[in-house]
Amino acid sequence: MSYKPRQHKVLWFLRVIKSLLINQYALMMEYRAEIALWALSGILPLIMLGLWSQTNIQDLIELQGFNLKRYFLSAFVVRQFTVVWVIFSFEEDIVQGRLSPFLLQPVPLFWRYYTSHIAEQITRVPIVALMIMILSVVLPNSFWLPKFTELILTTFVIFLAFTVRFMIHWAFAMSCFWVERASSIERLLLIPYLFFSGLVAPIDTFPKEISQIAYLTPYPYLLSFPANLLSGHHVNIQLNIMILIFWALFLFLISTLAWKKGVKHFTAMGA
Amino acid sequence: MSMASISVNALTKNYSVSRKTPGIKGTLKHFLFRRTETITAVDEISFSIQPGEMVGFIGPNGAGKTTTLKMLCGLIHPTSGDVSVIGHKPHSLEPGFLKQITLVMGQKQQLLWDLPPLDSIKVNAAVYGISPRETNNRIDELASMLGLGNELNRPVRKLSLGERMKAELLAALLHRPSILFLDEPTLGLDVISQVRVREFLSSYNERYGATMLLSSHYMGDITSLCDRVILIHHGQIIHDGSLITLTEKLAPLKSVRLELNKPQTRESIGKYGLIEDYTDTFAQLLIPRKALTSSISNILRDLPVTDLEVSDPPIEELIRQLFESGENLSI
Numbered sequence: 315m316s317y318k319p320r321q322h323k324v325l326w327f328l329r330v331i332k333s334l335l336i337n338q339y340a341l342m343m344e345y346r347a348e349i350a351l352w353a354l355s356g357i358l359p360l361i362m363l364g365l366w367s368q369t370n371i372q373d374l375i376e377l378q379g380f381n382l383k384r385y386f387l388s389a390f391v392v393r394q395f396t397v398v399w400v401i402f403s404f405e406e407d408i409v410q411g412r413l414s415p416f417l418l419q420p421v422p423l424f425w426r427y428y429t430s431h432i433a434e435q436i437t438r439v440p441i442v443a444l445m446i447m448i449l450s451v452v453l454p455n456s457f458w459l460p461k462f463t464e465l466i467l468t469t470f471v472i473f474l475a476f477t478v479r480f481m482i483h484w485a486f487a488m489s490c491f492w493v494e495r496a497s498s499i500e501r502l503l504l505i506p507y508l509f510f511s512g513l514v515a516p517i518d519t520f521p522k523e524i525s526q527i528a529y530l531t532p533y534p535y536l537l538s539f540p541a542n543l544l545s546g547h548h549v550n551i552q553l554n555i556m557i558l559i560f561w562a563l564f565l566f567l568i569s570t571l572a573w574k575k576g577v578k579h580f581t582a583m584g585a
Numbered sequence: 586m587s588m589a590s591i592s593v594n595a596l597t598k599n600y601s602v603s604r605k606t607p608g609i610k611g612t613l614k615h616f617l618f619r620r621t622e623t624i625t626a627v628d629e630i631s632f633s634i635q636p637g638e639m640v641g642f643i644g645p646n647g648a649g650k651t652t653t654l655k656m657l658c659g660l661i662h663p664t665s666g667d668v669s670v671i672g673h674k675p676h677s678l679e680p681g682f683l684k685q686i687t688l689v690m691g692q693k694q695q696l697l698w699d700l701p702p703l704d705s706i707k708v709n710a711a712v713y714g715i716s717p718r719e720t721n722n723r724i725d726e727l728a729s730m731l732g733l734g735n736e737l738n739r740p741v742r743k744l745s746l747g748e749r750m751k752a753e754l755l756a757a758l759l760h761r762p763s764i765l766f767l768d769e770p771t772l773g774l775d776v777i778s779q780v781r782v783r784e785f786l787s788s789y790n791e792r793y794g795a796t797m798l799l800s801s802h803y804m805g806d807i808t809s810l811c812d813r814v815i816l817i818h819h820g821q822i823i824h825d826g827s828l829i830t831l832t833e834k835l836a837p838l839k840s841v842r843l844e845l846n847k848p849q850t851r852e853s854i855g856k857y858g859l860i861e862d863y864t865d866t867f868a869q870l871l872i873p874r875k876a877l878t879s880s881i882s883n884i885l886r887d888l889p890v891t892d893l894e895v896s897d898p899p900i901e902e903l904i905r906q907l908f909e910s911g912e913n914l915s916i
Contacts, residue, residue: 326714333711337697337704344699414660415695415757418688420680421712577678578662581600 330421331429338433349434353441356397359389360449362514383456384545385516387449392540393513394442395435396476400427401500404487408580409494417577424484424569431480460544467551468544474558475536479507481565482532488569491576506531512538532561588672589633590764590796591657596666598627598652626652628820629666634798636763639790641811641828642800645908649820650800651768657798658688658766670764684713687762691772694753696741702752703737706759713760720759727755731785747778754782758789765789765797771806783809804901818908828900835903838871843884844892857884 342349363386404427407413416423450457460468486503490496508514510533517525517538528534539554602624605615627649634640644650655661656668659675659682668675673682696705703724710720728737731751736744744752750770758765767786771779787810789795801807807814807828814831816824824831841858848865857880858870872880877895884890 326711329711330708333708337700337708340704341697341700411690411693412695414655414690414693415688417660417678418658418683418686419709419712420683578676581661 331425334425334429335433335436338430339436341430342433342437346437349437350441352397353394353438353445356393357390358513359386359393362386362389366515380516380518380547381545382516383453384458385541385547387453387456388541388544389513389537390449391442391446391544392472392475392537394438395472396479396536397434398431398476398479398483399500400431400480400483401487401490402497403427403430404484405490405496408490417580424573427484428480431476435476458546460546464544464546468540471540471543471551471555471558474555474562475540478532478558478561478565479536481562481569485565485569485572488572488576491579507533507536510534511536512541532558532565535561588636589669590636590638590671591632591634591798592667592669593633593653593657594631594667595629596627596631596653596656596668597625597629597664598649598656598661599664600624600626625820627656627663630817630820630822631666632815632822632825634796636796637790637794638813639786639797639799639811641807641814642798642817643802643804643807643814643904644817648817650817652820653817654688654766654768654798654800658686659683660688684760685762686764686766687757687760688766689754689757689768689770691750691769694741694749696749696752696756698742699740701738701740702744702756705741706737706752706756709756709759715760723759723761724755727758730788731755732781747774747781750774750778750782751785754785761793763793763795765795765799767797767799767801769801770799771801771803779803779805786810804899804904808900816904832897832900832903833874835907836898837874839874839877840896840898841870841872841877841881841884842892842894842896843868843870843888843890845889846891847889849888854888 363383366382366386404413407416413423416426482503483500486499487496489499510517510528510531512534517528517534520528535554535558539549539558542549543551600623601621603615604620604622605611630649630653642650642653652661656663657670657675659670659678662676670682671685673679675682675686696702706724707720710717715723724737728734731754733748733751733755736748737752737755741749741752754770765786770786771782774782783806786797786799790797790810797810799806799810812827814824814826814828815822816831824834838859840861843854845866845868849868850865851860851863854860854863854868854870858872860868861871862869881893881895884893
């Protein structure tokens with residue numbers, strides 16, 4: 315008997331997501347060596363930890379109850395699971411003419427890219443676990459064991475942070491409908507992310523005016539918030555989660571409008 | 586008469602294309618001041634296709650074939666004009682419309698390169714809401730029609746071009762679309778694979794009554810599948826009708842080959858038609874179609890004929906001559 319999506323739309327949608335995840339996971343497993351290398355390339359927080367450990371800022375902020383080592387180790391984990399490259403893939407698919415067959419399928423294209431990112435993160439789990447084990451041997455005094463509930467909550471927050479970061483990039487990926495090399499925007503997006511997310515330094519070490527500006531953007535909630543949560547620092551969990559949800563919804567609205575305009579402008583070049 | 590599956594009225598598509606002169610001066614000028622011009626890829630074309638019809642869409646490169654196909658399947662928005670495919674406006678990309686159509690492009694693929702075709706096909710099954718049991722039945726049916734077996738379990742990158750195209754067709758037709766847009770489906774395939782793909786398309790049309798619009802540079806695809814052809818050049822339709830009518834229009838003369846058992850003079854043969862080739866016991870003549878019957882009966886009555894053969898010039902040759910003949914074509 316044929317499946318009836320109108321009557322079982324939710325079940326149909328779940329089946330589509332499950333199939334896409336299985337498919338993309340199988341694809342990512344083909345690139346396991348590359349994923350290990352990509353995971354290794356995400357060690358910037360560890361480099362920053364090494365740099366900050368050589369300054370007196372560490373003593374200064376640790377006096378205020380802030381554990382710098384824990385923060386950067388947590389930032390390392392958060393960064394591993396919030397990597398987004400959708401602008402690159404979307405641009406490549408448009409330029410190579412690969413977008414067309416998927417555009418003609420009755421499922422929003424967004425889910426193909428979103429599930430592909432999640433599948434990559436699932437593939438990354440054992441690699442990151444191994445890296446954490448190695449770090450725990452190298453830096454035994456810096457390690458701590460978060461509570462189970464904290465881990466579950468942090469996993470949820472990281473997932474939410476990843477979704478918001480993905481939505482930022484997805485919204486900008488829509489510019490591929492108008493410009494041929496939208497990946498240049500990705501490079502531009504990296505600058506506010508580096509400084510406002512707390513990747514190069516904890517936001518609380520910034521001058522007050524700068525940190526106030528940072529909190530007006532979504533970036534501190536993408537890395538600083540989950541990293542502080544994982545490292546056991548005091549954060550307003552409810553408020554930060556609400557802000558993440560707000561950004562996800564706002565960006566969803568923006569990207570949906572951009573998608574509708576972009577598809578009209580699409581020339582299906584190369585296809 | 587039933588409602589047309591595809592109905593197109595004064596459909597036009599303009600593209601804005603940037604212009605750049607060669608050299609460093611042109612490059613700097615292009616960087617500072619981008620100049621664009623509007624190119625009309627499709628110019629007010631109109632036609633309709635009935636359910637179950639297989640129509641060939643032919644024309645030289647850049648004639649507007651692919652642009653038209655892209656507008657018909659909804660990939661791009663028309664600049665002006667109306668298009669209706671099974672009662673839908675294609676560019677709205679409504680799920681109800683998308684479930685009834687497919688676009689197969691010979692030079693592009695939807696199968697994931699590093700995975701076996703079955704992995705991508707299973708995703709399509711979920712996307713189109715086909716139950717797992719029904720999916721297996723359809724895969725078996727289409728695989729048998731296409732002559733596919735274990736290839737479906739091998740990574741796409743390990744398949745030959747012919748196997749890959751067949752797997753692409755399987756993936757594109759799993760949801761049993763009633764409208765097929767085929768853009769060069771046999772591009773680059775060897776002769777055996779070309780024939781297999783044509784046979785498959787013909788059986789699919791017979792079995793499911795699907796409407797097909799087929800664009801191809803291989804006239805073999807068109808002649809073996811389509812009774813009707815639409816000829817497009819510089820974005821305009823210059824012929825819409827049967828292949829036979831097209832041949833008659835393009836070749837008003839028939840070729841007649843004669844073998845004789847006694848030598849004849851050039852003059853005695855020349856009065857029946859235009860001589861293309863001649864020896865004293867052999868001649869090849871061009872005779873107007875309208876005068877063919879009377880001319881042949883006269884030849885048989887007057888000349889000692891041992892063998893006679895009447896033929897049309899090959900359609901490929903006629904089309905090639907047509908497109909090479911100049912800018913302003915009208916048939």
